[in-house]
Amino acid sequence: MNRLPETLRAELTLTLHAEPVRTFTTSGGMINHSAVVETAAGRYFVKWNDTPLPHLFEREADGIRRLKAANALRVPEVIAFRDDMTPAYLVLEYIESREPRRADLFARRFGEGLAKLHREQISPDSRFGLDSDNYLGVFHQKNAWTERWVDFYRECRLMPQIALARARGRLPAHRERMLMSLADRLDDLLGDMPAQPVLIHGDLWSGNFLCAGEEAVIVDPAVYYGDREIEMAFVLLFGGFPTGFLEAYQSAYPLDRGFRYRMPLHQLYALLVHLNQFGEQYGADVERVCKMYA
Secondary structure: OOOOHHHHHHHHHHHHHOOOOOOEEEOOOOOOOEEEEEOOOOEEEEEEEOOOOOHHHHHHHHHHHHHHOOOOOOOOEEEEEOOOOEEEEEEEOOOOHHHHHHHHHHHHHHHHHHHHHHOOEEEOOOOEEOOOOOOEEEEOOOOEEOOOOOHHHHHHOOOOOOOHHHHHHHHHHHHHHHHHHHHOOHHHHOOOOOOOOEOOOOOOHHHHEEEOEEEEEEOOOOOEEOOOOHHHHHHHHHHHOOOOOHHHHHOOOOOOOOOOHHHHHHHHHHHHHHHHHHOOOHHHHHHHHHOOOO
């Protein structure tokens, strides 16, 4: 059981029209506290942060609402949020995690749902990006509207993380040369891919979905309109997805034959984020990707 900050307890009582009677600690990810809050009106999932990044929960709520409107996979409903108080907070629908009775059905529905998101939610003006920046974990994620995927990936994904790694002292000279050489050659490596700007979750790893029986629930998005290959590269980077998931996705919306060749390149963004967040343990992985395309 976990005590809510008194200011948050009072705010939730006003927002939910019911006083919290019990709270249960849960994982809030890298930067937030979180709990399941029980009231006379029901249960809610609450995240809060005493020193939040600017517009942190506004951006997360926006991403959740975009995914929910897509009606492709289950997403919790946004109940309320505030970034202008201490602590800042986000209240979501509470969805109970339950192991599926049929793992094969869960995997198939999950794969088909993600394929539906990528197939149907196309950028309205055929550009990559979003109308606001947001966050991937603790890091600012630039979403400037861009005509070409190769330009977006270079300028809005790789270069900001490379600059951050340089500032944090995580780019020895040989690694920086490798990364800059790769960035200079992105047109050759990605220029001919059949890129299409579709709505993606943006941070889809095994910690950002849960099982609600045979239904997958996705959480903690970092949405933007990007090429779906980067989403699937994230999915395959660390594993943890159910057997049959990828096959269901491929059956519903087959990936281009060049996906496997480009996959490590699209994983480089996540690896740079991990290098900047966790340190040198990811340095060798960054260099391994650079060497693959040397």
